[in-house]
Amino acid sequence: MPSRTHTVVHLRVRTAALLTAPLLALAVFPTAVATAAPAAPGGHGWSAAPAPGGGRAPGAGDRAYFYLEGGPGAVLRDTLAVTNEGTRPRTVRLRGTGGVRVALAEHRVTVPPRTRADIPLTVTVPADAAPGERTGAVRVSGDGREIAVRTHLRVSGPTMTSLSVEDVRVERHGDGAAIRYALVNRGTTALTPRLAVRADGLFGAVLRRDARTLPLELAPGRRVRLTERWPDAPAADRVAVRLTVTAAGGAQDTASTTYTAVPPWLLVTAALGALGAGTGAGRWLVRRHRRRAQDTEAAAPEAEAAAVGAGAGAGAGAGADG
Incomplete structure (x- = not known):
């Protein structure tokens, strides 16, 4: 387990650069400026992007996103830059999201006017991580808007696509x-x-x-x-x-x-046909039941008469024997 270290948020003043060359700020942070909402009244707003020179690929001076690479168990470090281009202090909140475990040195930062704050971050690759790529983002929110700085992690080792x-x-x-x-x-x-x-x-x-x-x-x-x-x-x-x-x-x-x-329409027709067939079968069963009942009623008197005749014959035979 890596040891816990204390990190410091560095506020790097860029007053002269931001006052005299705003186009330079746009060139350094193209993604953040492009994804940011219009600035709030009273200033030029703020931007967020990977700090210049903080990583190896795809470029050290002008990065559109974080790119980190390491094997299982590795602890990788980089820096997020939040630049306040306005004339009043800006307070922003930071959080990591997605499939990359990002630990930020600070989750709430107040940046003075015309100043850049550099916030260290670490990404710990799980010890059981399979080789391949993971994606996530560091989300920076403030003044009712949010900037998502993408984070790409490549876990080194043999890869497989499936x-x-x-x-x-x-x-x-x-x-x-x-x-x-x-x-x-x-x-x-x-x-x-x-x-x-x-x-x-x-x-x-x-x-x-x-x-x-x-x-x-x-x-x-x-x-x-x-x-x-x-x-x-x-x-x-x-x-x-x-x-x-x-x-x-x-x-x-x-x-x-x-x-x-x-x-x-075919389903309705089939349903009606089935209903009609069921009704016809029901009527046939009722008629058949009635016929059987009538036949039973007609056969009952005949059976009763036969029983009476048999009793009379038995009585006569008994008298003759006596």
Whole structure:
């Protein structure tokens, strides 16, 4: 376990630079300025970005995000820069999110006017972490807005890419249908999946969607459920639906399902037919029961008469014997 160290937030005054060369601040922090909301009245606002010269890749002087690399158990260090470009103090809050464990030296910082605060941070790679990539962000919020500084962590070691598509099913949705499925990243690197959809009915192709990039990044071990809308799905057909997913590094998988589309009017007709058949059968059973009851009633007097005749014959025989 790494020893706990005391860290200090350094306030580096850049008054002259910010007063005389505001364009320089824009060049040093392009991502933060681009993602920030309009500045609050009374100043030029604030920005947040990786501190210049704090890391190795992709560039030491002008970084759009944090990039850290190390093996399992490694403790990696970097610095976040929060620059107050305005004329009054700014208080911001900081927190780490996503799949990268970021420990910040401070979670609340007040930055004087025209000053840059450098906040140290550490990323501890879990001892059991599998090789691959992780993504997260350091979120800086204040004055009703928030800046997310992306954090990329690469755990060194052999990597594996593996992507699967599962639990494919098609459901009726309004006048069309919805294709529901799950994607699972079973490898060790973050993946950006691409999806292609194909459906064939009894009389040929009914759907063709070429591969397109999905708007998500799938971290290792992550599973997501997604829905593909199909507004012009056939109203009456038996369809074989096939989904194919691919990703960088050769990851690929395919899954299929079948979908039987039945028009609503046919369902109503079938229901009415079943109801009519059930009613007819019920009437036949009632008539049959009544006939059996009538036959039983008619047979009862005959049986009773037969019983009386048999009793009389027995009495006569007994008198003769006496």
